[in-house]
Amino acid sequence: MNDSLHSDRAAPTDPATPLWTPDPGRSTATRMAAFAARAREISGLTLDSYGDLHAWSIDAPEQFWPMVWDFCGVLGERGERVLVDPDRMPGARWFPDARLNFAENLLRDCGNPEALVFWGEDKVQRSLSRTELRRQVAQFAAALKAMGIGPGDRVAAYLPNLPETIIAMLAAASIGAVFTSASPDFGVQGVLDRFGQTEPKVLIACDGYWYNGKAVDMRPKLVELAPQLPSVQRLILVPYLHADADALAADLPKGISWTRFVAPHAAATGIKFVPLTFDHPLYIMYSSGTTGVPKCIVHGAGGTLLQHLKEHQLHTDVREGDRLFYFTTCGWMMWNWLVSGLASGATLLLYDGSPFVAGGRILWDLAETERMTHFGTSAKYLDALIKTGLRPGKAYDLGALRVMTSTGSPLAPERFDDVYAHIKSDLQLASISGGTDIISCFVLGNPTLPVWRGEIQCKGLGLAVEVWDDAGRSIRGQKGELVCTRPFPSMPVGFWNDPHGKKYRAAYFERFPGVWHHGDFCEVTEHEGLIIHGRSDATLNPGGVRIGTAEIYRQVEKLPEVVESIVIGQDWEGDVRLVLFVKLQDGVDLDDELIARIKRTIRDNTTPRHVPAKVLQVTDIPRTKSGKIVELAVRNVVQGQPVKNIEALANPEALASFADRNELRD
Numbered sequence: 001m002n003d004s005l006h007s008d009r010a011a012p013t014d015p016a017t018p019l020w021t022p023d024p025g026r027s028t029a030t031r032m033a034a035f036a037a038r039a040r041e042i043s044g045l046t047l048d049s050y051g052d053l054h055a056w057s058i059d060a061p062e063q064f065w066p067m068v069w070d071f072c073g074v075l076g077e078r079g080e081r082v083l084v085d086p087d088r089m090p091g092a093r094w095f096p097d098a099r100l101n102f103a104e105n106l107l108r109d110c111g112n113p114e115a116l117v118f119w120g121e122d123k124v125q126r127s128l129s130r131t132e133l134r135r136q137v138a139q140f141a142a143a144l145k146a147m148g149i150g151p152g153d154r155v156a157a158y159l160p161n162l163p164e165t166i167i168a169m170l171a172a173a174s175i176g177a178v179f180t181s182a183s184p185d186f187g188v189q190g191v192l193d194r195f196g197q198t199e200p201k202v203l204i205a206c207d208g209y210w211y212n213g214k215a216v217d218m219r220p221k222l223v224e225l226a227p228q229l230p231s232v233q234r235l236i237l238v239p240y241l242h243a244d245a246d247a248l249a250a251d252l253p254k255g256i257s258w259t260r261f262v263a264p265h266a267a268a269t270g271i272k273f274v275p276l277t278f279d280h281p282l283y284i285m286y287s288s289g290t291t292g293v294p295k296c297i298v299h300g301a302g303g304t305l306l307q308h309l310k311e312h313q314l315h316t317d318v319r320e321g322d323r324l325f326y327f328t329t330c331g332w333m334m335w336n337w338l339v340s341g342l343a344s345g346a347t348l349l350l351y352d353g354s355p356f357v358a359g360g361r362i363l364w365d366l367a368e369t370e371r372m373t374h375f376g377t378s379a380k381y382l383d384a385l386i387k388t389g390l391r392p393g394k395a396y397d398l399g400a401l402r403v404m405t406s407t408g409s410p411l412a413p414e415r416f417d418d419v420y421a422h423i424k425s426d427l428q429l430a431s432i433s434g435g436t437d438i439i440s441c442f443v444l445g446n447p448t449l450p451v452w453r454g455e456i457q458c459k460g461l462g463l464a465v466e467v468w469d470d471a472g473r474s475i476r477g478q479k480g481e482l483v484c485t486r487p488f489p490s491m492p493v494g495f496w497n498d499p500h501g502k503k504y505r506a507a508y509f510e511r512f513p514g515v516w517h518h519g520d521f522c523e524v525t526e527h528e529g530l531i532i533h534g535r536s537d538a539t540l541n542p543g544g545v546r547i548g549t550a551e552i553y554r555q556v557e558k559l560p561e562v563v564e565s566i567v568i569g570q571d572w573e574g575d576v577r578l579v580l581f582v583k584l585q586d587g588v589d590l591d592d593e594l595i596a597r598i599k600r601t602i603r604d605n606t607t608p609r610h611v612p613a614k615v616l617q618v619t620d621i622p623r624t625k626s627g628k629i630v631e632l633a634v635r636n637v638v639q640g641q642p643v644k645n646i647e648a649l650a651n652p653e654a655l656a657s658f659a660d661r662n663e664l665r666d
Helices: 024-028 031-043 050-059 061-071 102-106 130-146 163-174 188-198 219-228 246-250 258-265 301-315 333-344 362-369 379-388 413-422 502-508 549-556 592-605 631-638 652-658
Strands: 114-120 124-129 154-158 178-182 202-206 208-211 214-217 234-238 255-257 281-286 296-300 323-326 347-352 374-378 403-407 428-431 433-435 440-444 465-468 480-484 516-524 530-535 562-572 575-584 614-617
Touching (some): 031 301, 050 061, 061 301, 102 163, 102 301, 102 333, 114 130, 124 130, 130 163, 154 163, 163 202, 188 219, 219 234, 234 246, 234 258, 246 258, 281 301, 281 333, 296 301, 301 333, 323 333, 347 362, 379 403, 379 562, 502 516, 530 549, 549 575, 549 592, 592 614
Parallel strands (some): 114 347, 154 178, 154 202, 178 281, 202 234, 323 347, 374 403, 403 428
Antiparallel strands (some): 114 124
16 A cells, blocks of 8 residues: 555656546536536527637626526525626626525535534544534524624634534524634634634634644633634634533633533524625635735625535536535635535535544545545645555545545646546546635636646636736737636625725736736646646746746656755846755755756756756745745745744744755855
8 A cells, every 4th residue: 555656656648648538428417518508508509619618608697697596506586687887897796686695505405414524533523414414503593693693793713624613604604694714723823813803703713623643732822812802702612622611611711612602592493594695795714924914805605605506516516415525624715615515415524634644544534434526635735645655546445536626736747647547547637726815716627528637627617717928918828827807706895994995906906907817827728728837926037037836846846855845036146046945755865966856857847947046955845824835935034034924824933944044145
């Protein structure tokens, strides 16, 4: 099971041949195929290809989005009007007469009785039926209402990926309250930077959590945090490490255990879902905060629901009874994306803890035992998995697995090879990309299209995605800026405490007025797929030539000695020179031979301009809480500039390896 992959790495395939093509029977049975057939009926067009379907979806939004509403079975009153002020971006309004409730859509009756399965590392296993989930949501909603929580009030969760987190979110949404969350690995200041801005009335936290087999006690952080959040009227403690939270909660300011909070409402079984407008605030999400205090991004209930239903059912082929998994914390938008799977009748597989428990086998134990149909993860996890030597395709029965999704950073072409060689050959591998900004994806998978090595399959339906050059011209086969030229329902309602929208407009609409500028550096391929080359704010400019950081990473991390890398541009003698930092396998030192091999690999597979002037070894690579490496923070340290928000980093101590390096003075 643990044979090294370094000697039998999957060989690259013929670039003229896709890695995977759905067989005709599988393709025609997908929800995407059924939707396309319905679209032909409604539009009267032939729509022979996905490109045709996508073009119709953005040219006829008044037909497309109501069809998504009906096809995916949204519960609520849609109203007659679809889009008001379509030429305003921002400012367009979707379904202005609609009334719906997000929680009602997720808690709908369906033929799949199992709602949630939870694994807390190898310590805890639980499951909830849909009936039990509705009962617990009803009790928690009644308890919130009894303390005066109503539409617009904020309910905050400082929790692991537990069933209680989902219960709290659904209860808040059912009464029109706004839900916001942070994972328990955030430090006190990181939580204050977020919840201090949004001022929740209720804070739900846990007594601790498991990580890599160790119990982490949360109570000291809660004792420090609670007095600094004066808006909080109740701190509700969820027991995870300890069986009895009553005594623990009594020691916390305004503390009460989850059990005691809901006890007076044990008889509550029904839920009176409050009908709300399409743009009623559902979630407050937070930007990574690596360049300052995090932006508080407000997402509406209708746009979030409609976009997630479209992505789940059409692009990911989630059906009633499927078993949907994403490895995520509650501080990452993929948690919100995962939870919406309930609206399509899926069972959610929840995992909390380290993915490398039990020698890296724990997630694959979950996949086999729970008959996982959709495995969602990050590119960095797949990088690390391959280097452990574990070959899940040989070690596990993955017969139920149909789809694997990857996000967080670009998925290297070599990783596509490895997934098909060592996980499963008959699999839709969907690299997906979007962000917290839109709580969804701009570009993602399609179960009716082939998978090409190193490429994201397609643009999302209803999203007018293009790649533009610096002059604002649409380009193909060249690298440029990812933009969206027309409004879409999951655009943020706005930013919190930004009444005139100044911060919101500055974040997305200053570069190209009236057009969403996402900040990804990418290109459209000959297959109508996309390749993301990294964040454009981290794009390197040696000699005035723009280079995406992902182009370098995918070459360096081919080498078995390299665990991970990060590259920056250092201001040097009136220009910019590239500096590459590498974290190496235990026991490996960076010598002249390895430096030469790294540079040769980059040069042979890219261009001489991609070759770094310096290659230096570090002990760790700094990253955000959601696992994204932070080139800008490293660049600031190298340039002797302050890093504005250390609390946004999962491992801020890693920055010390980049400071005051003598090697960078010549």
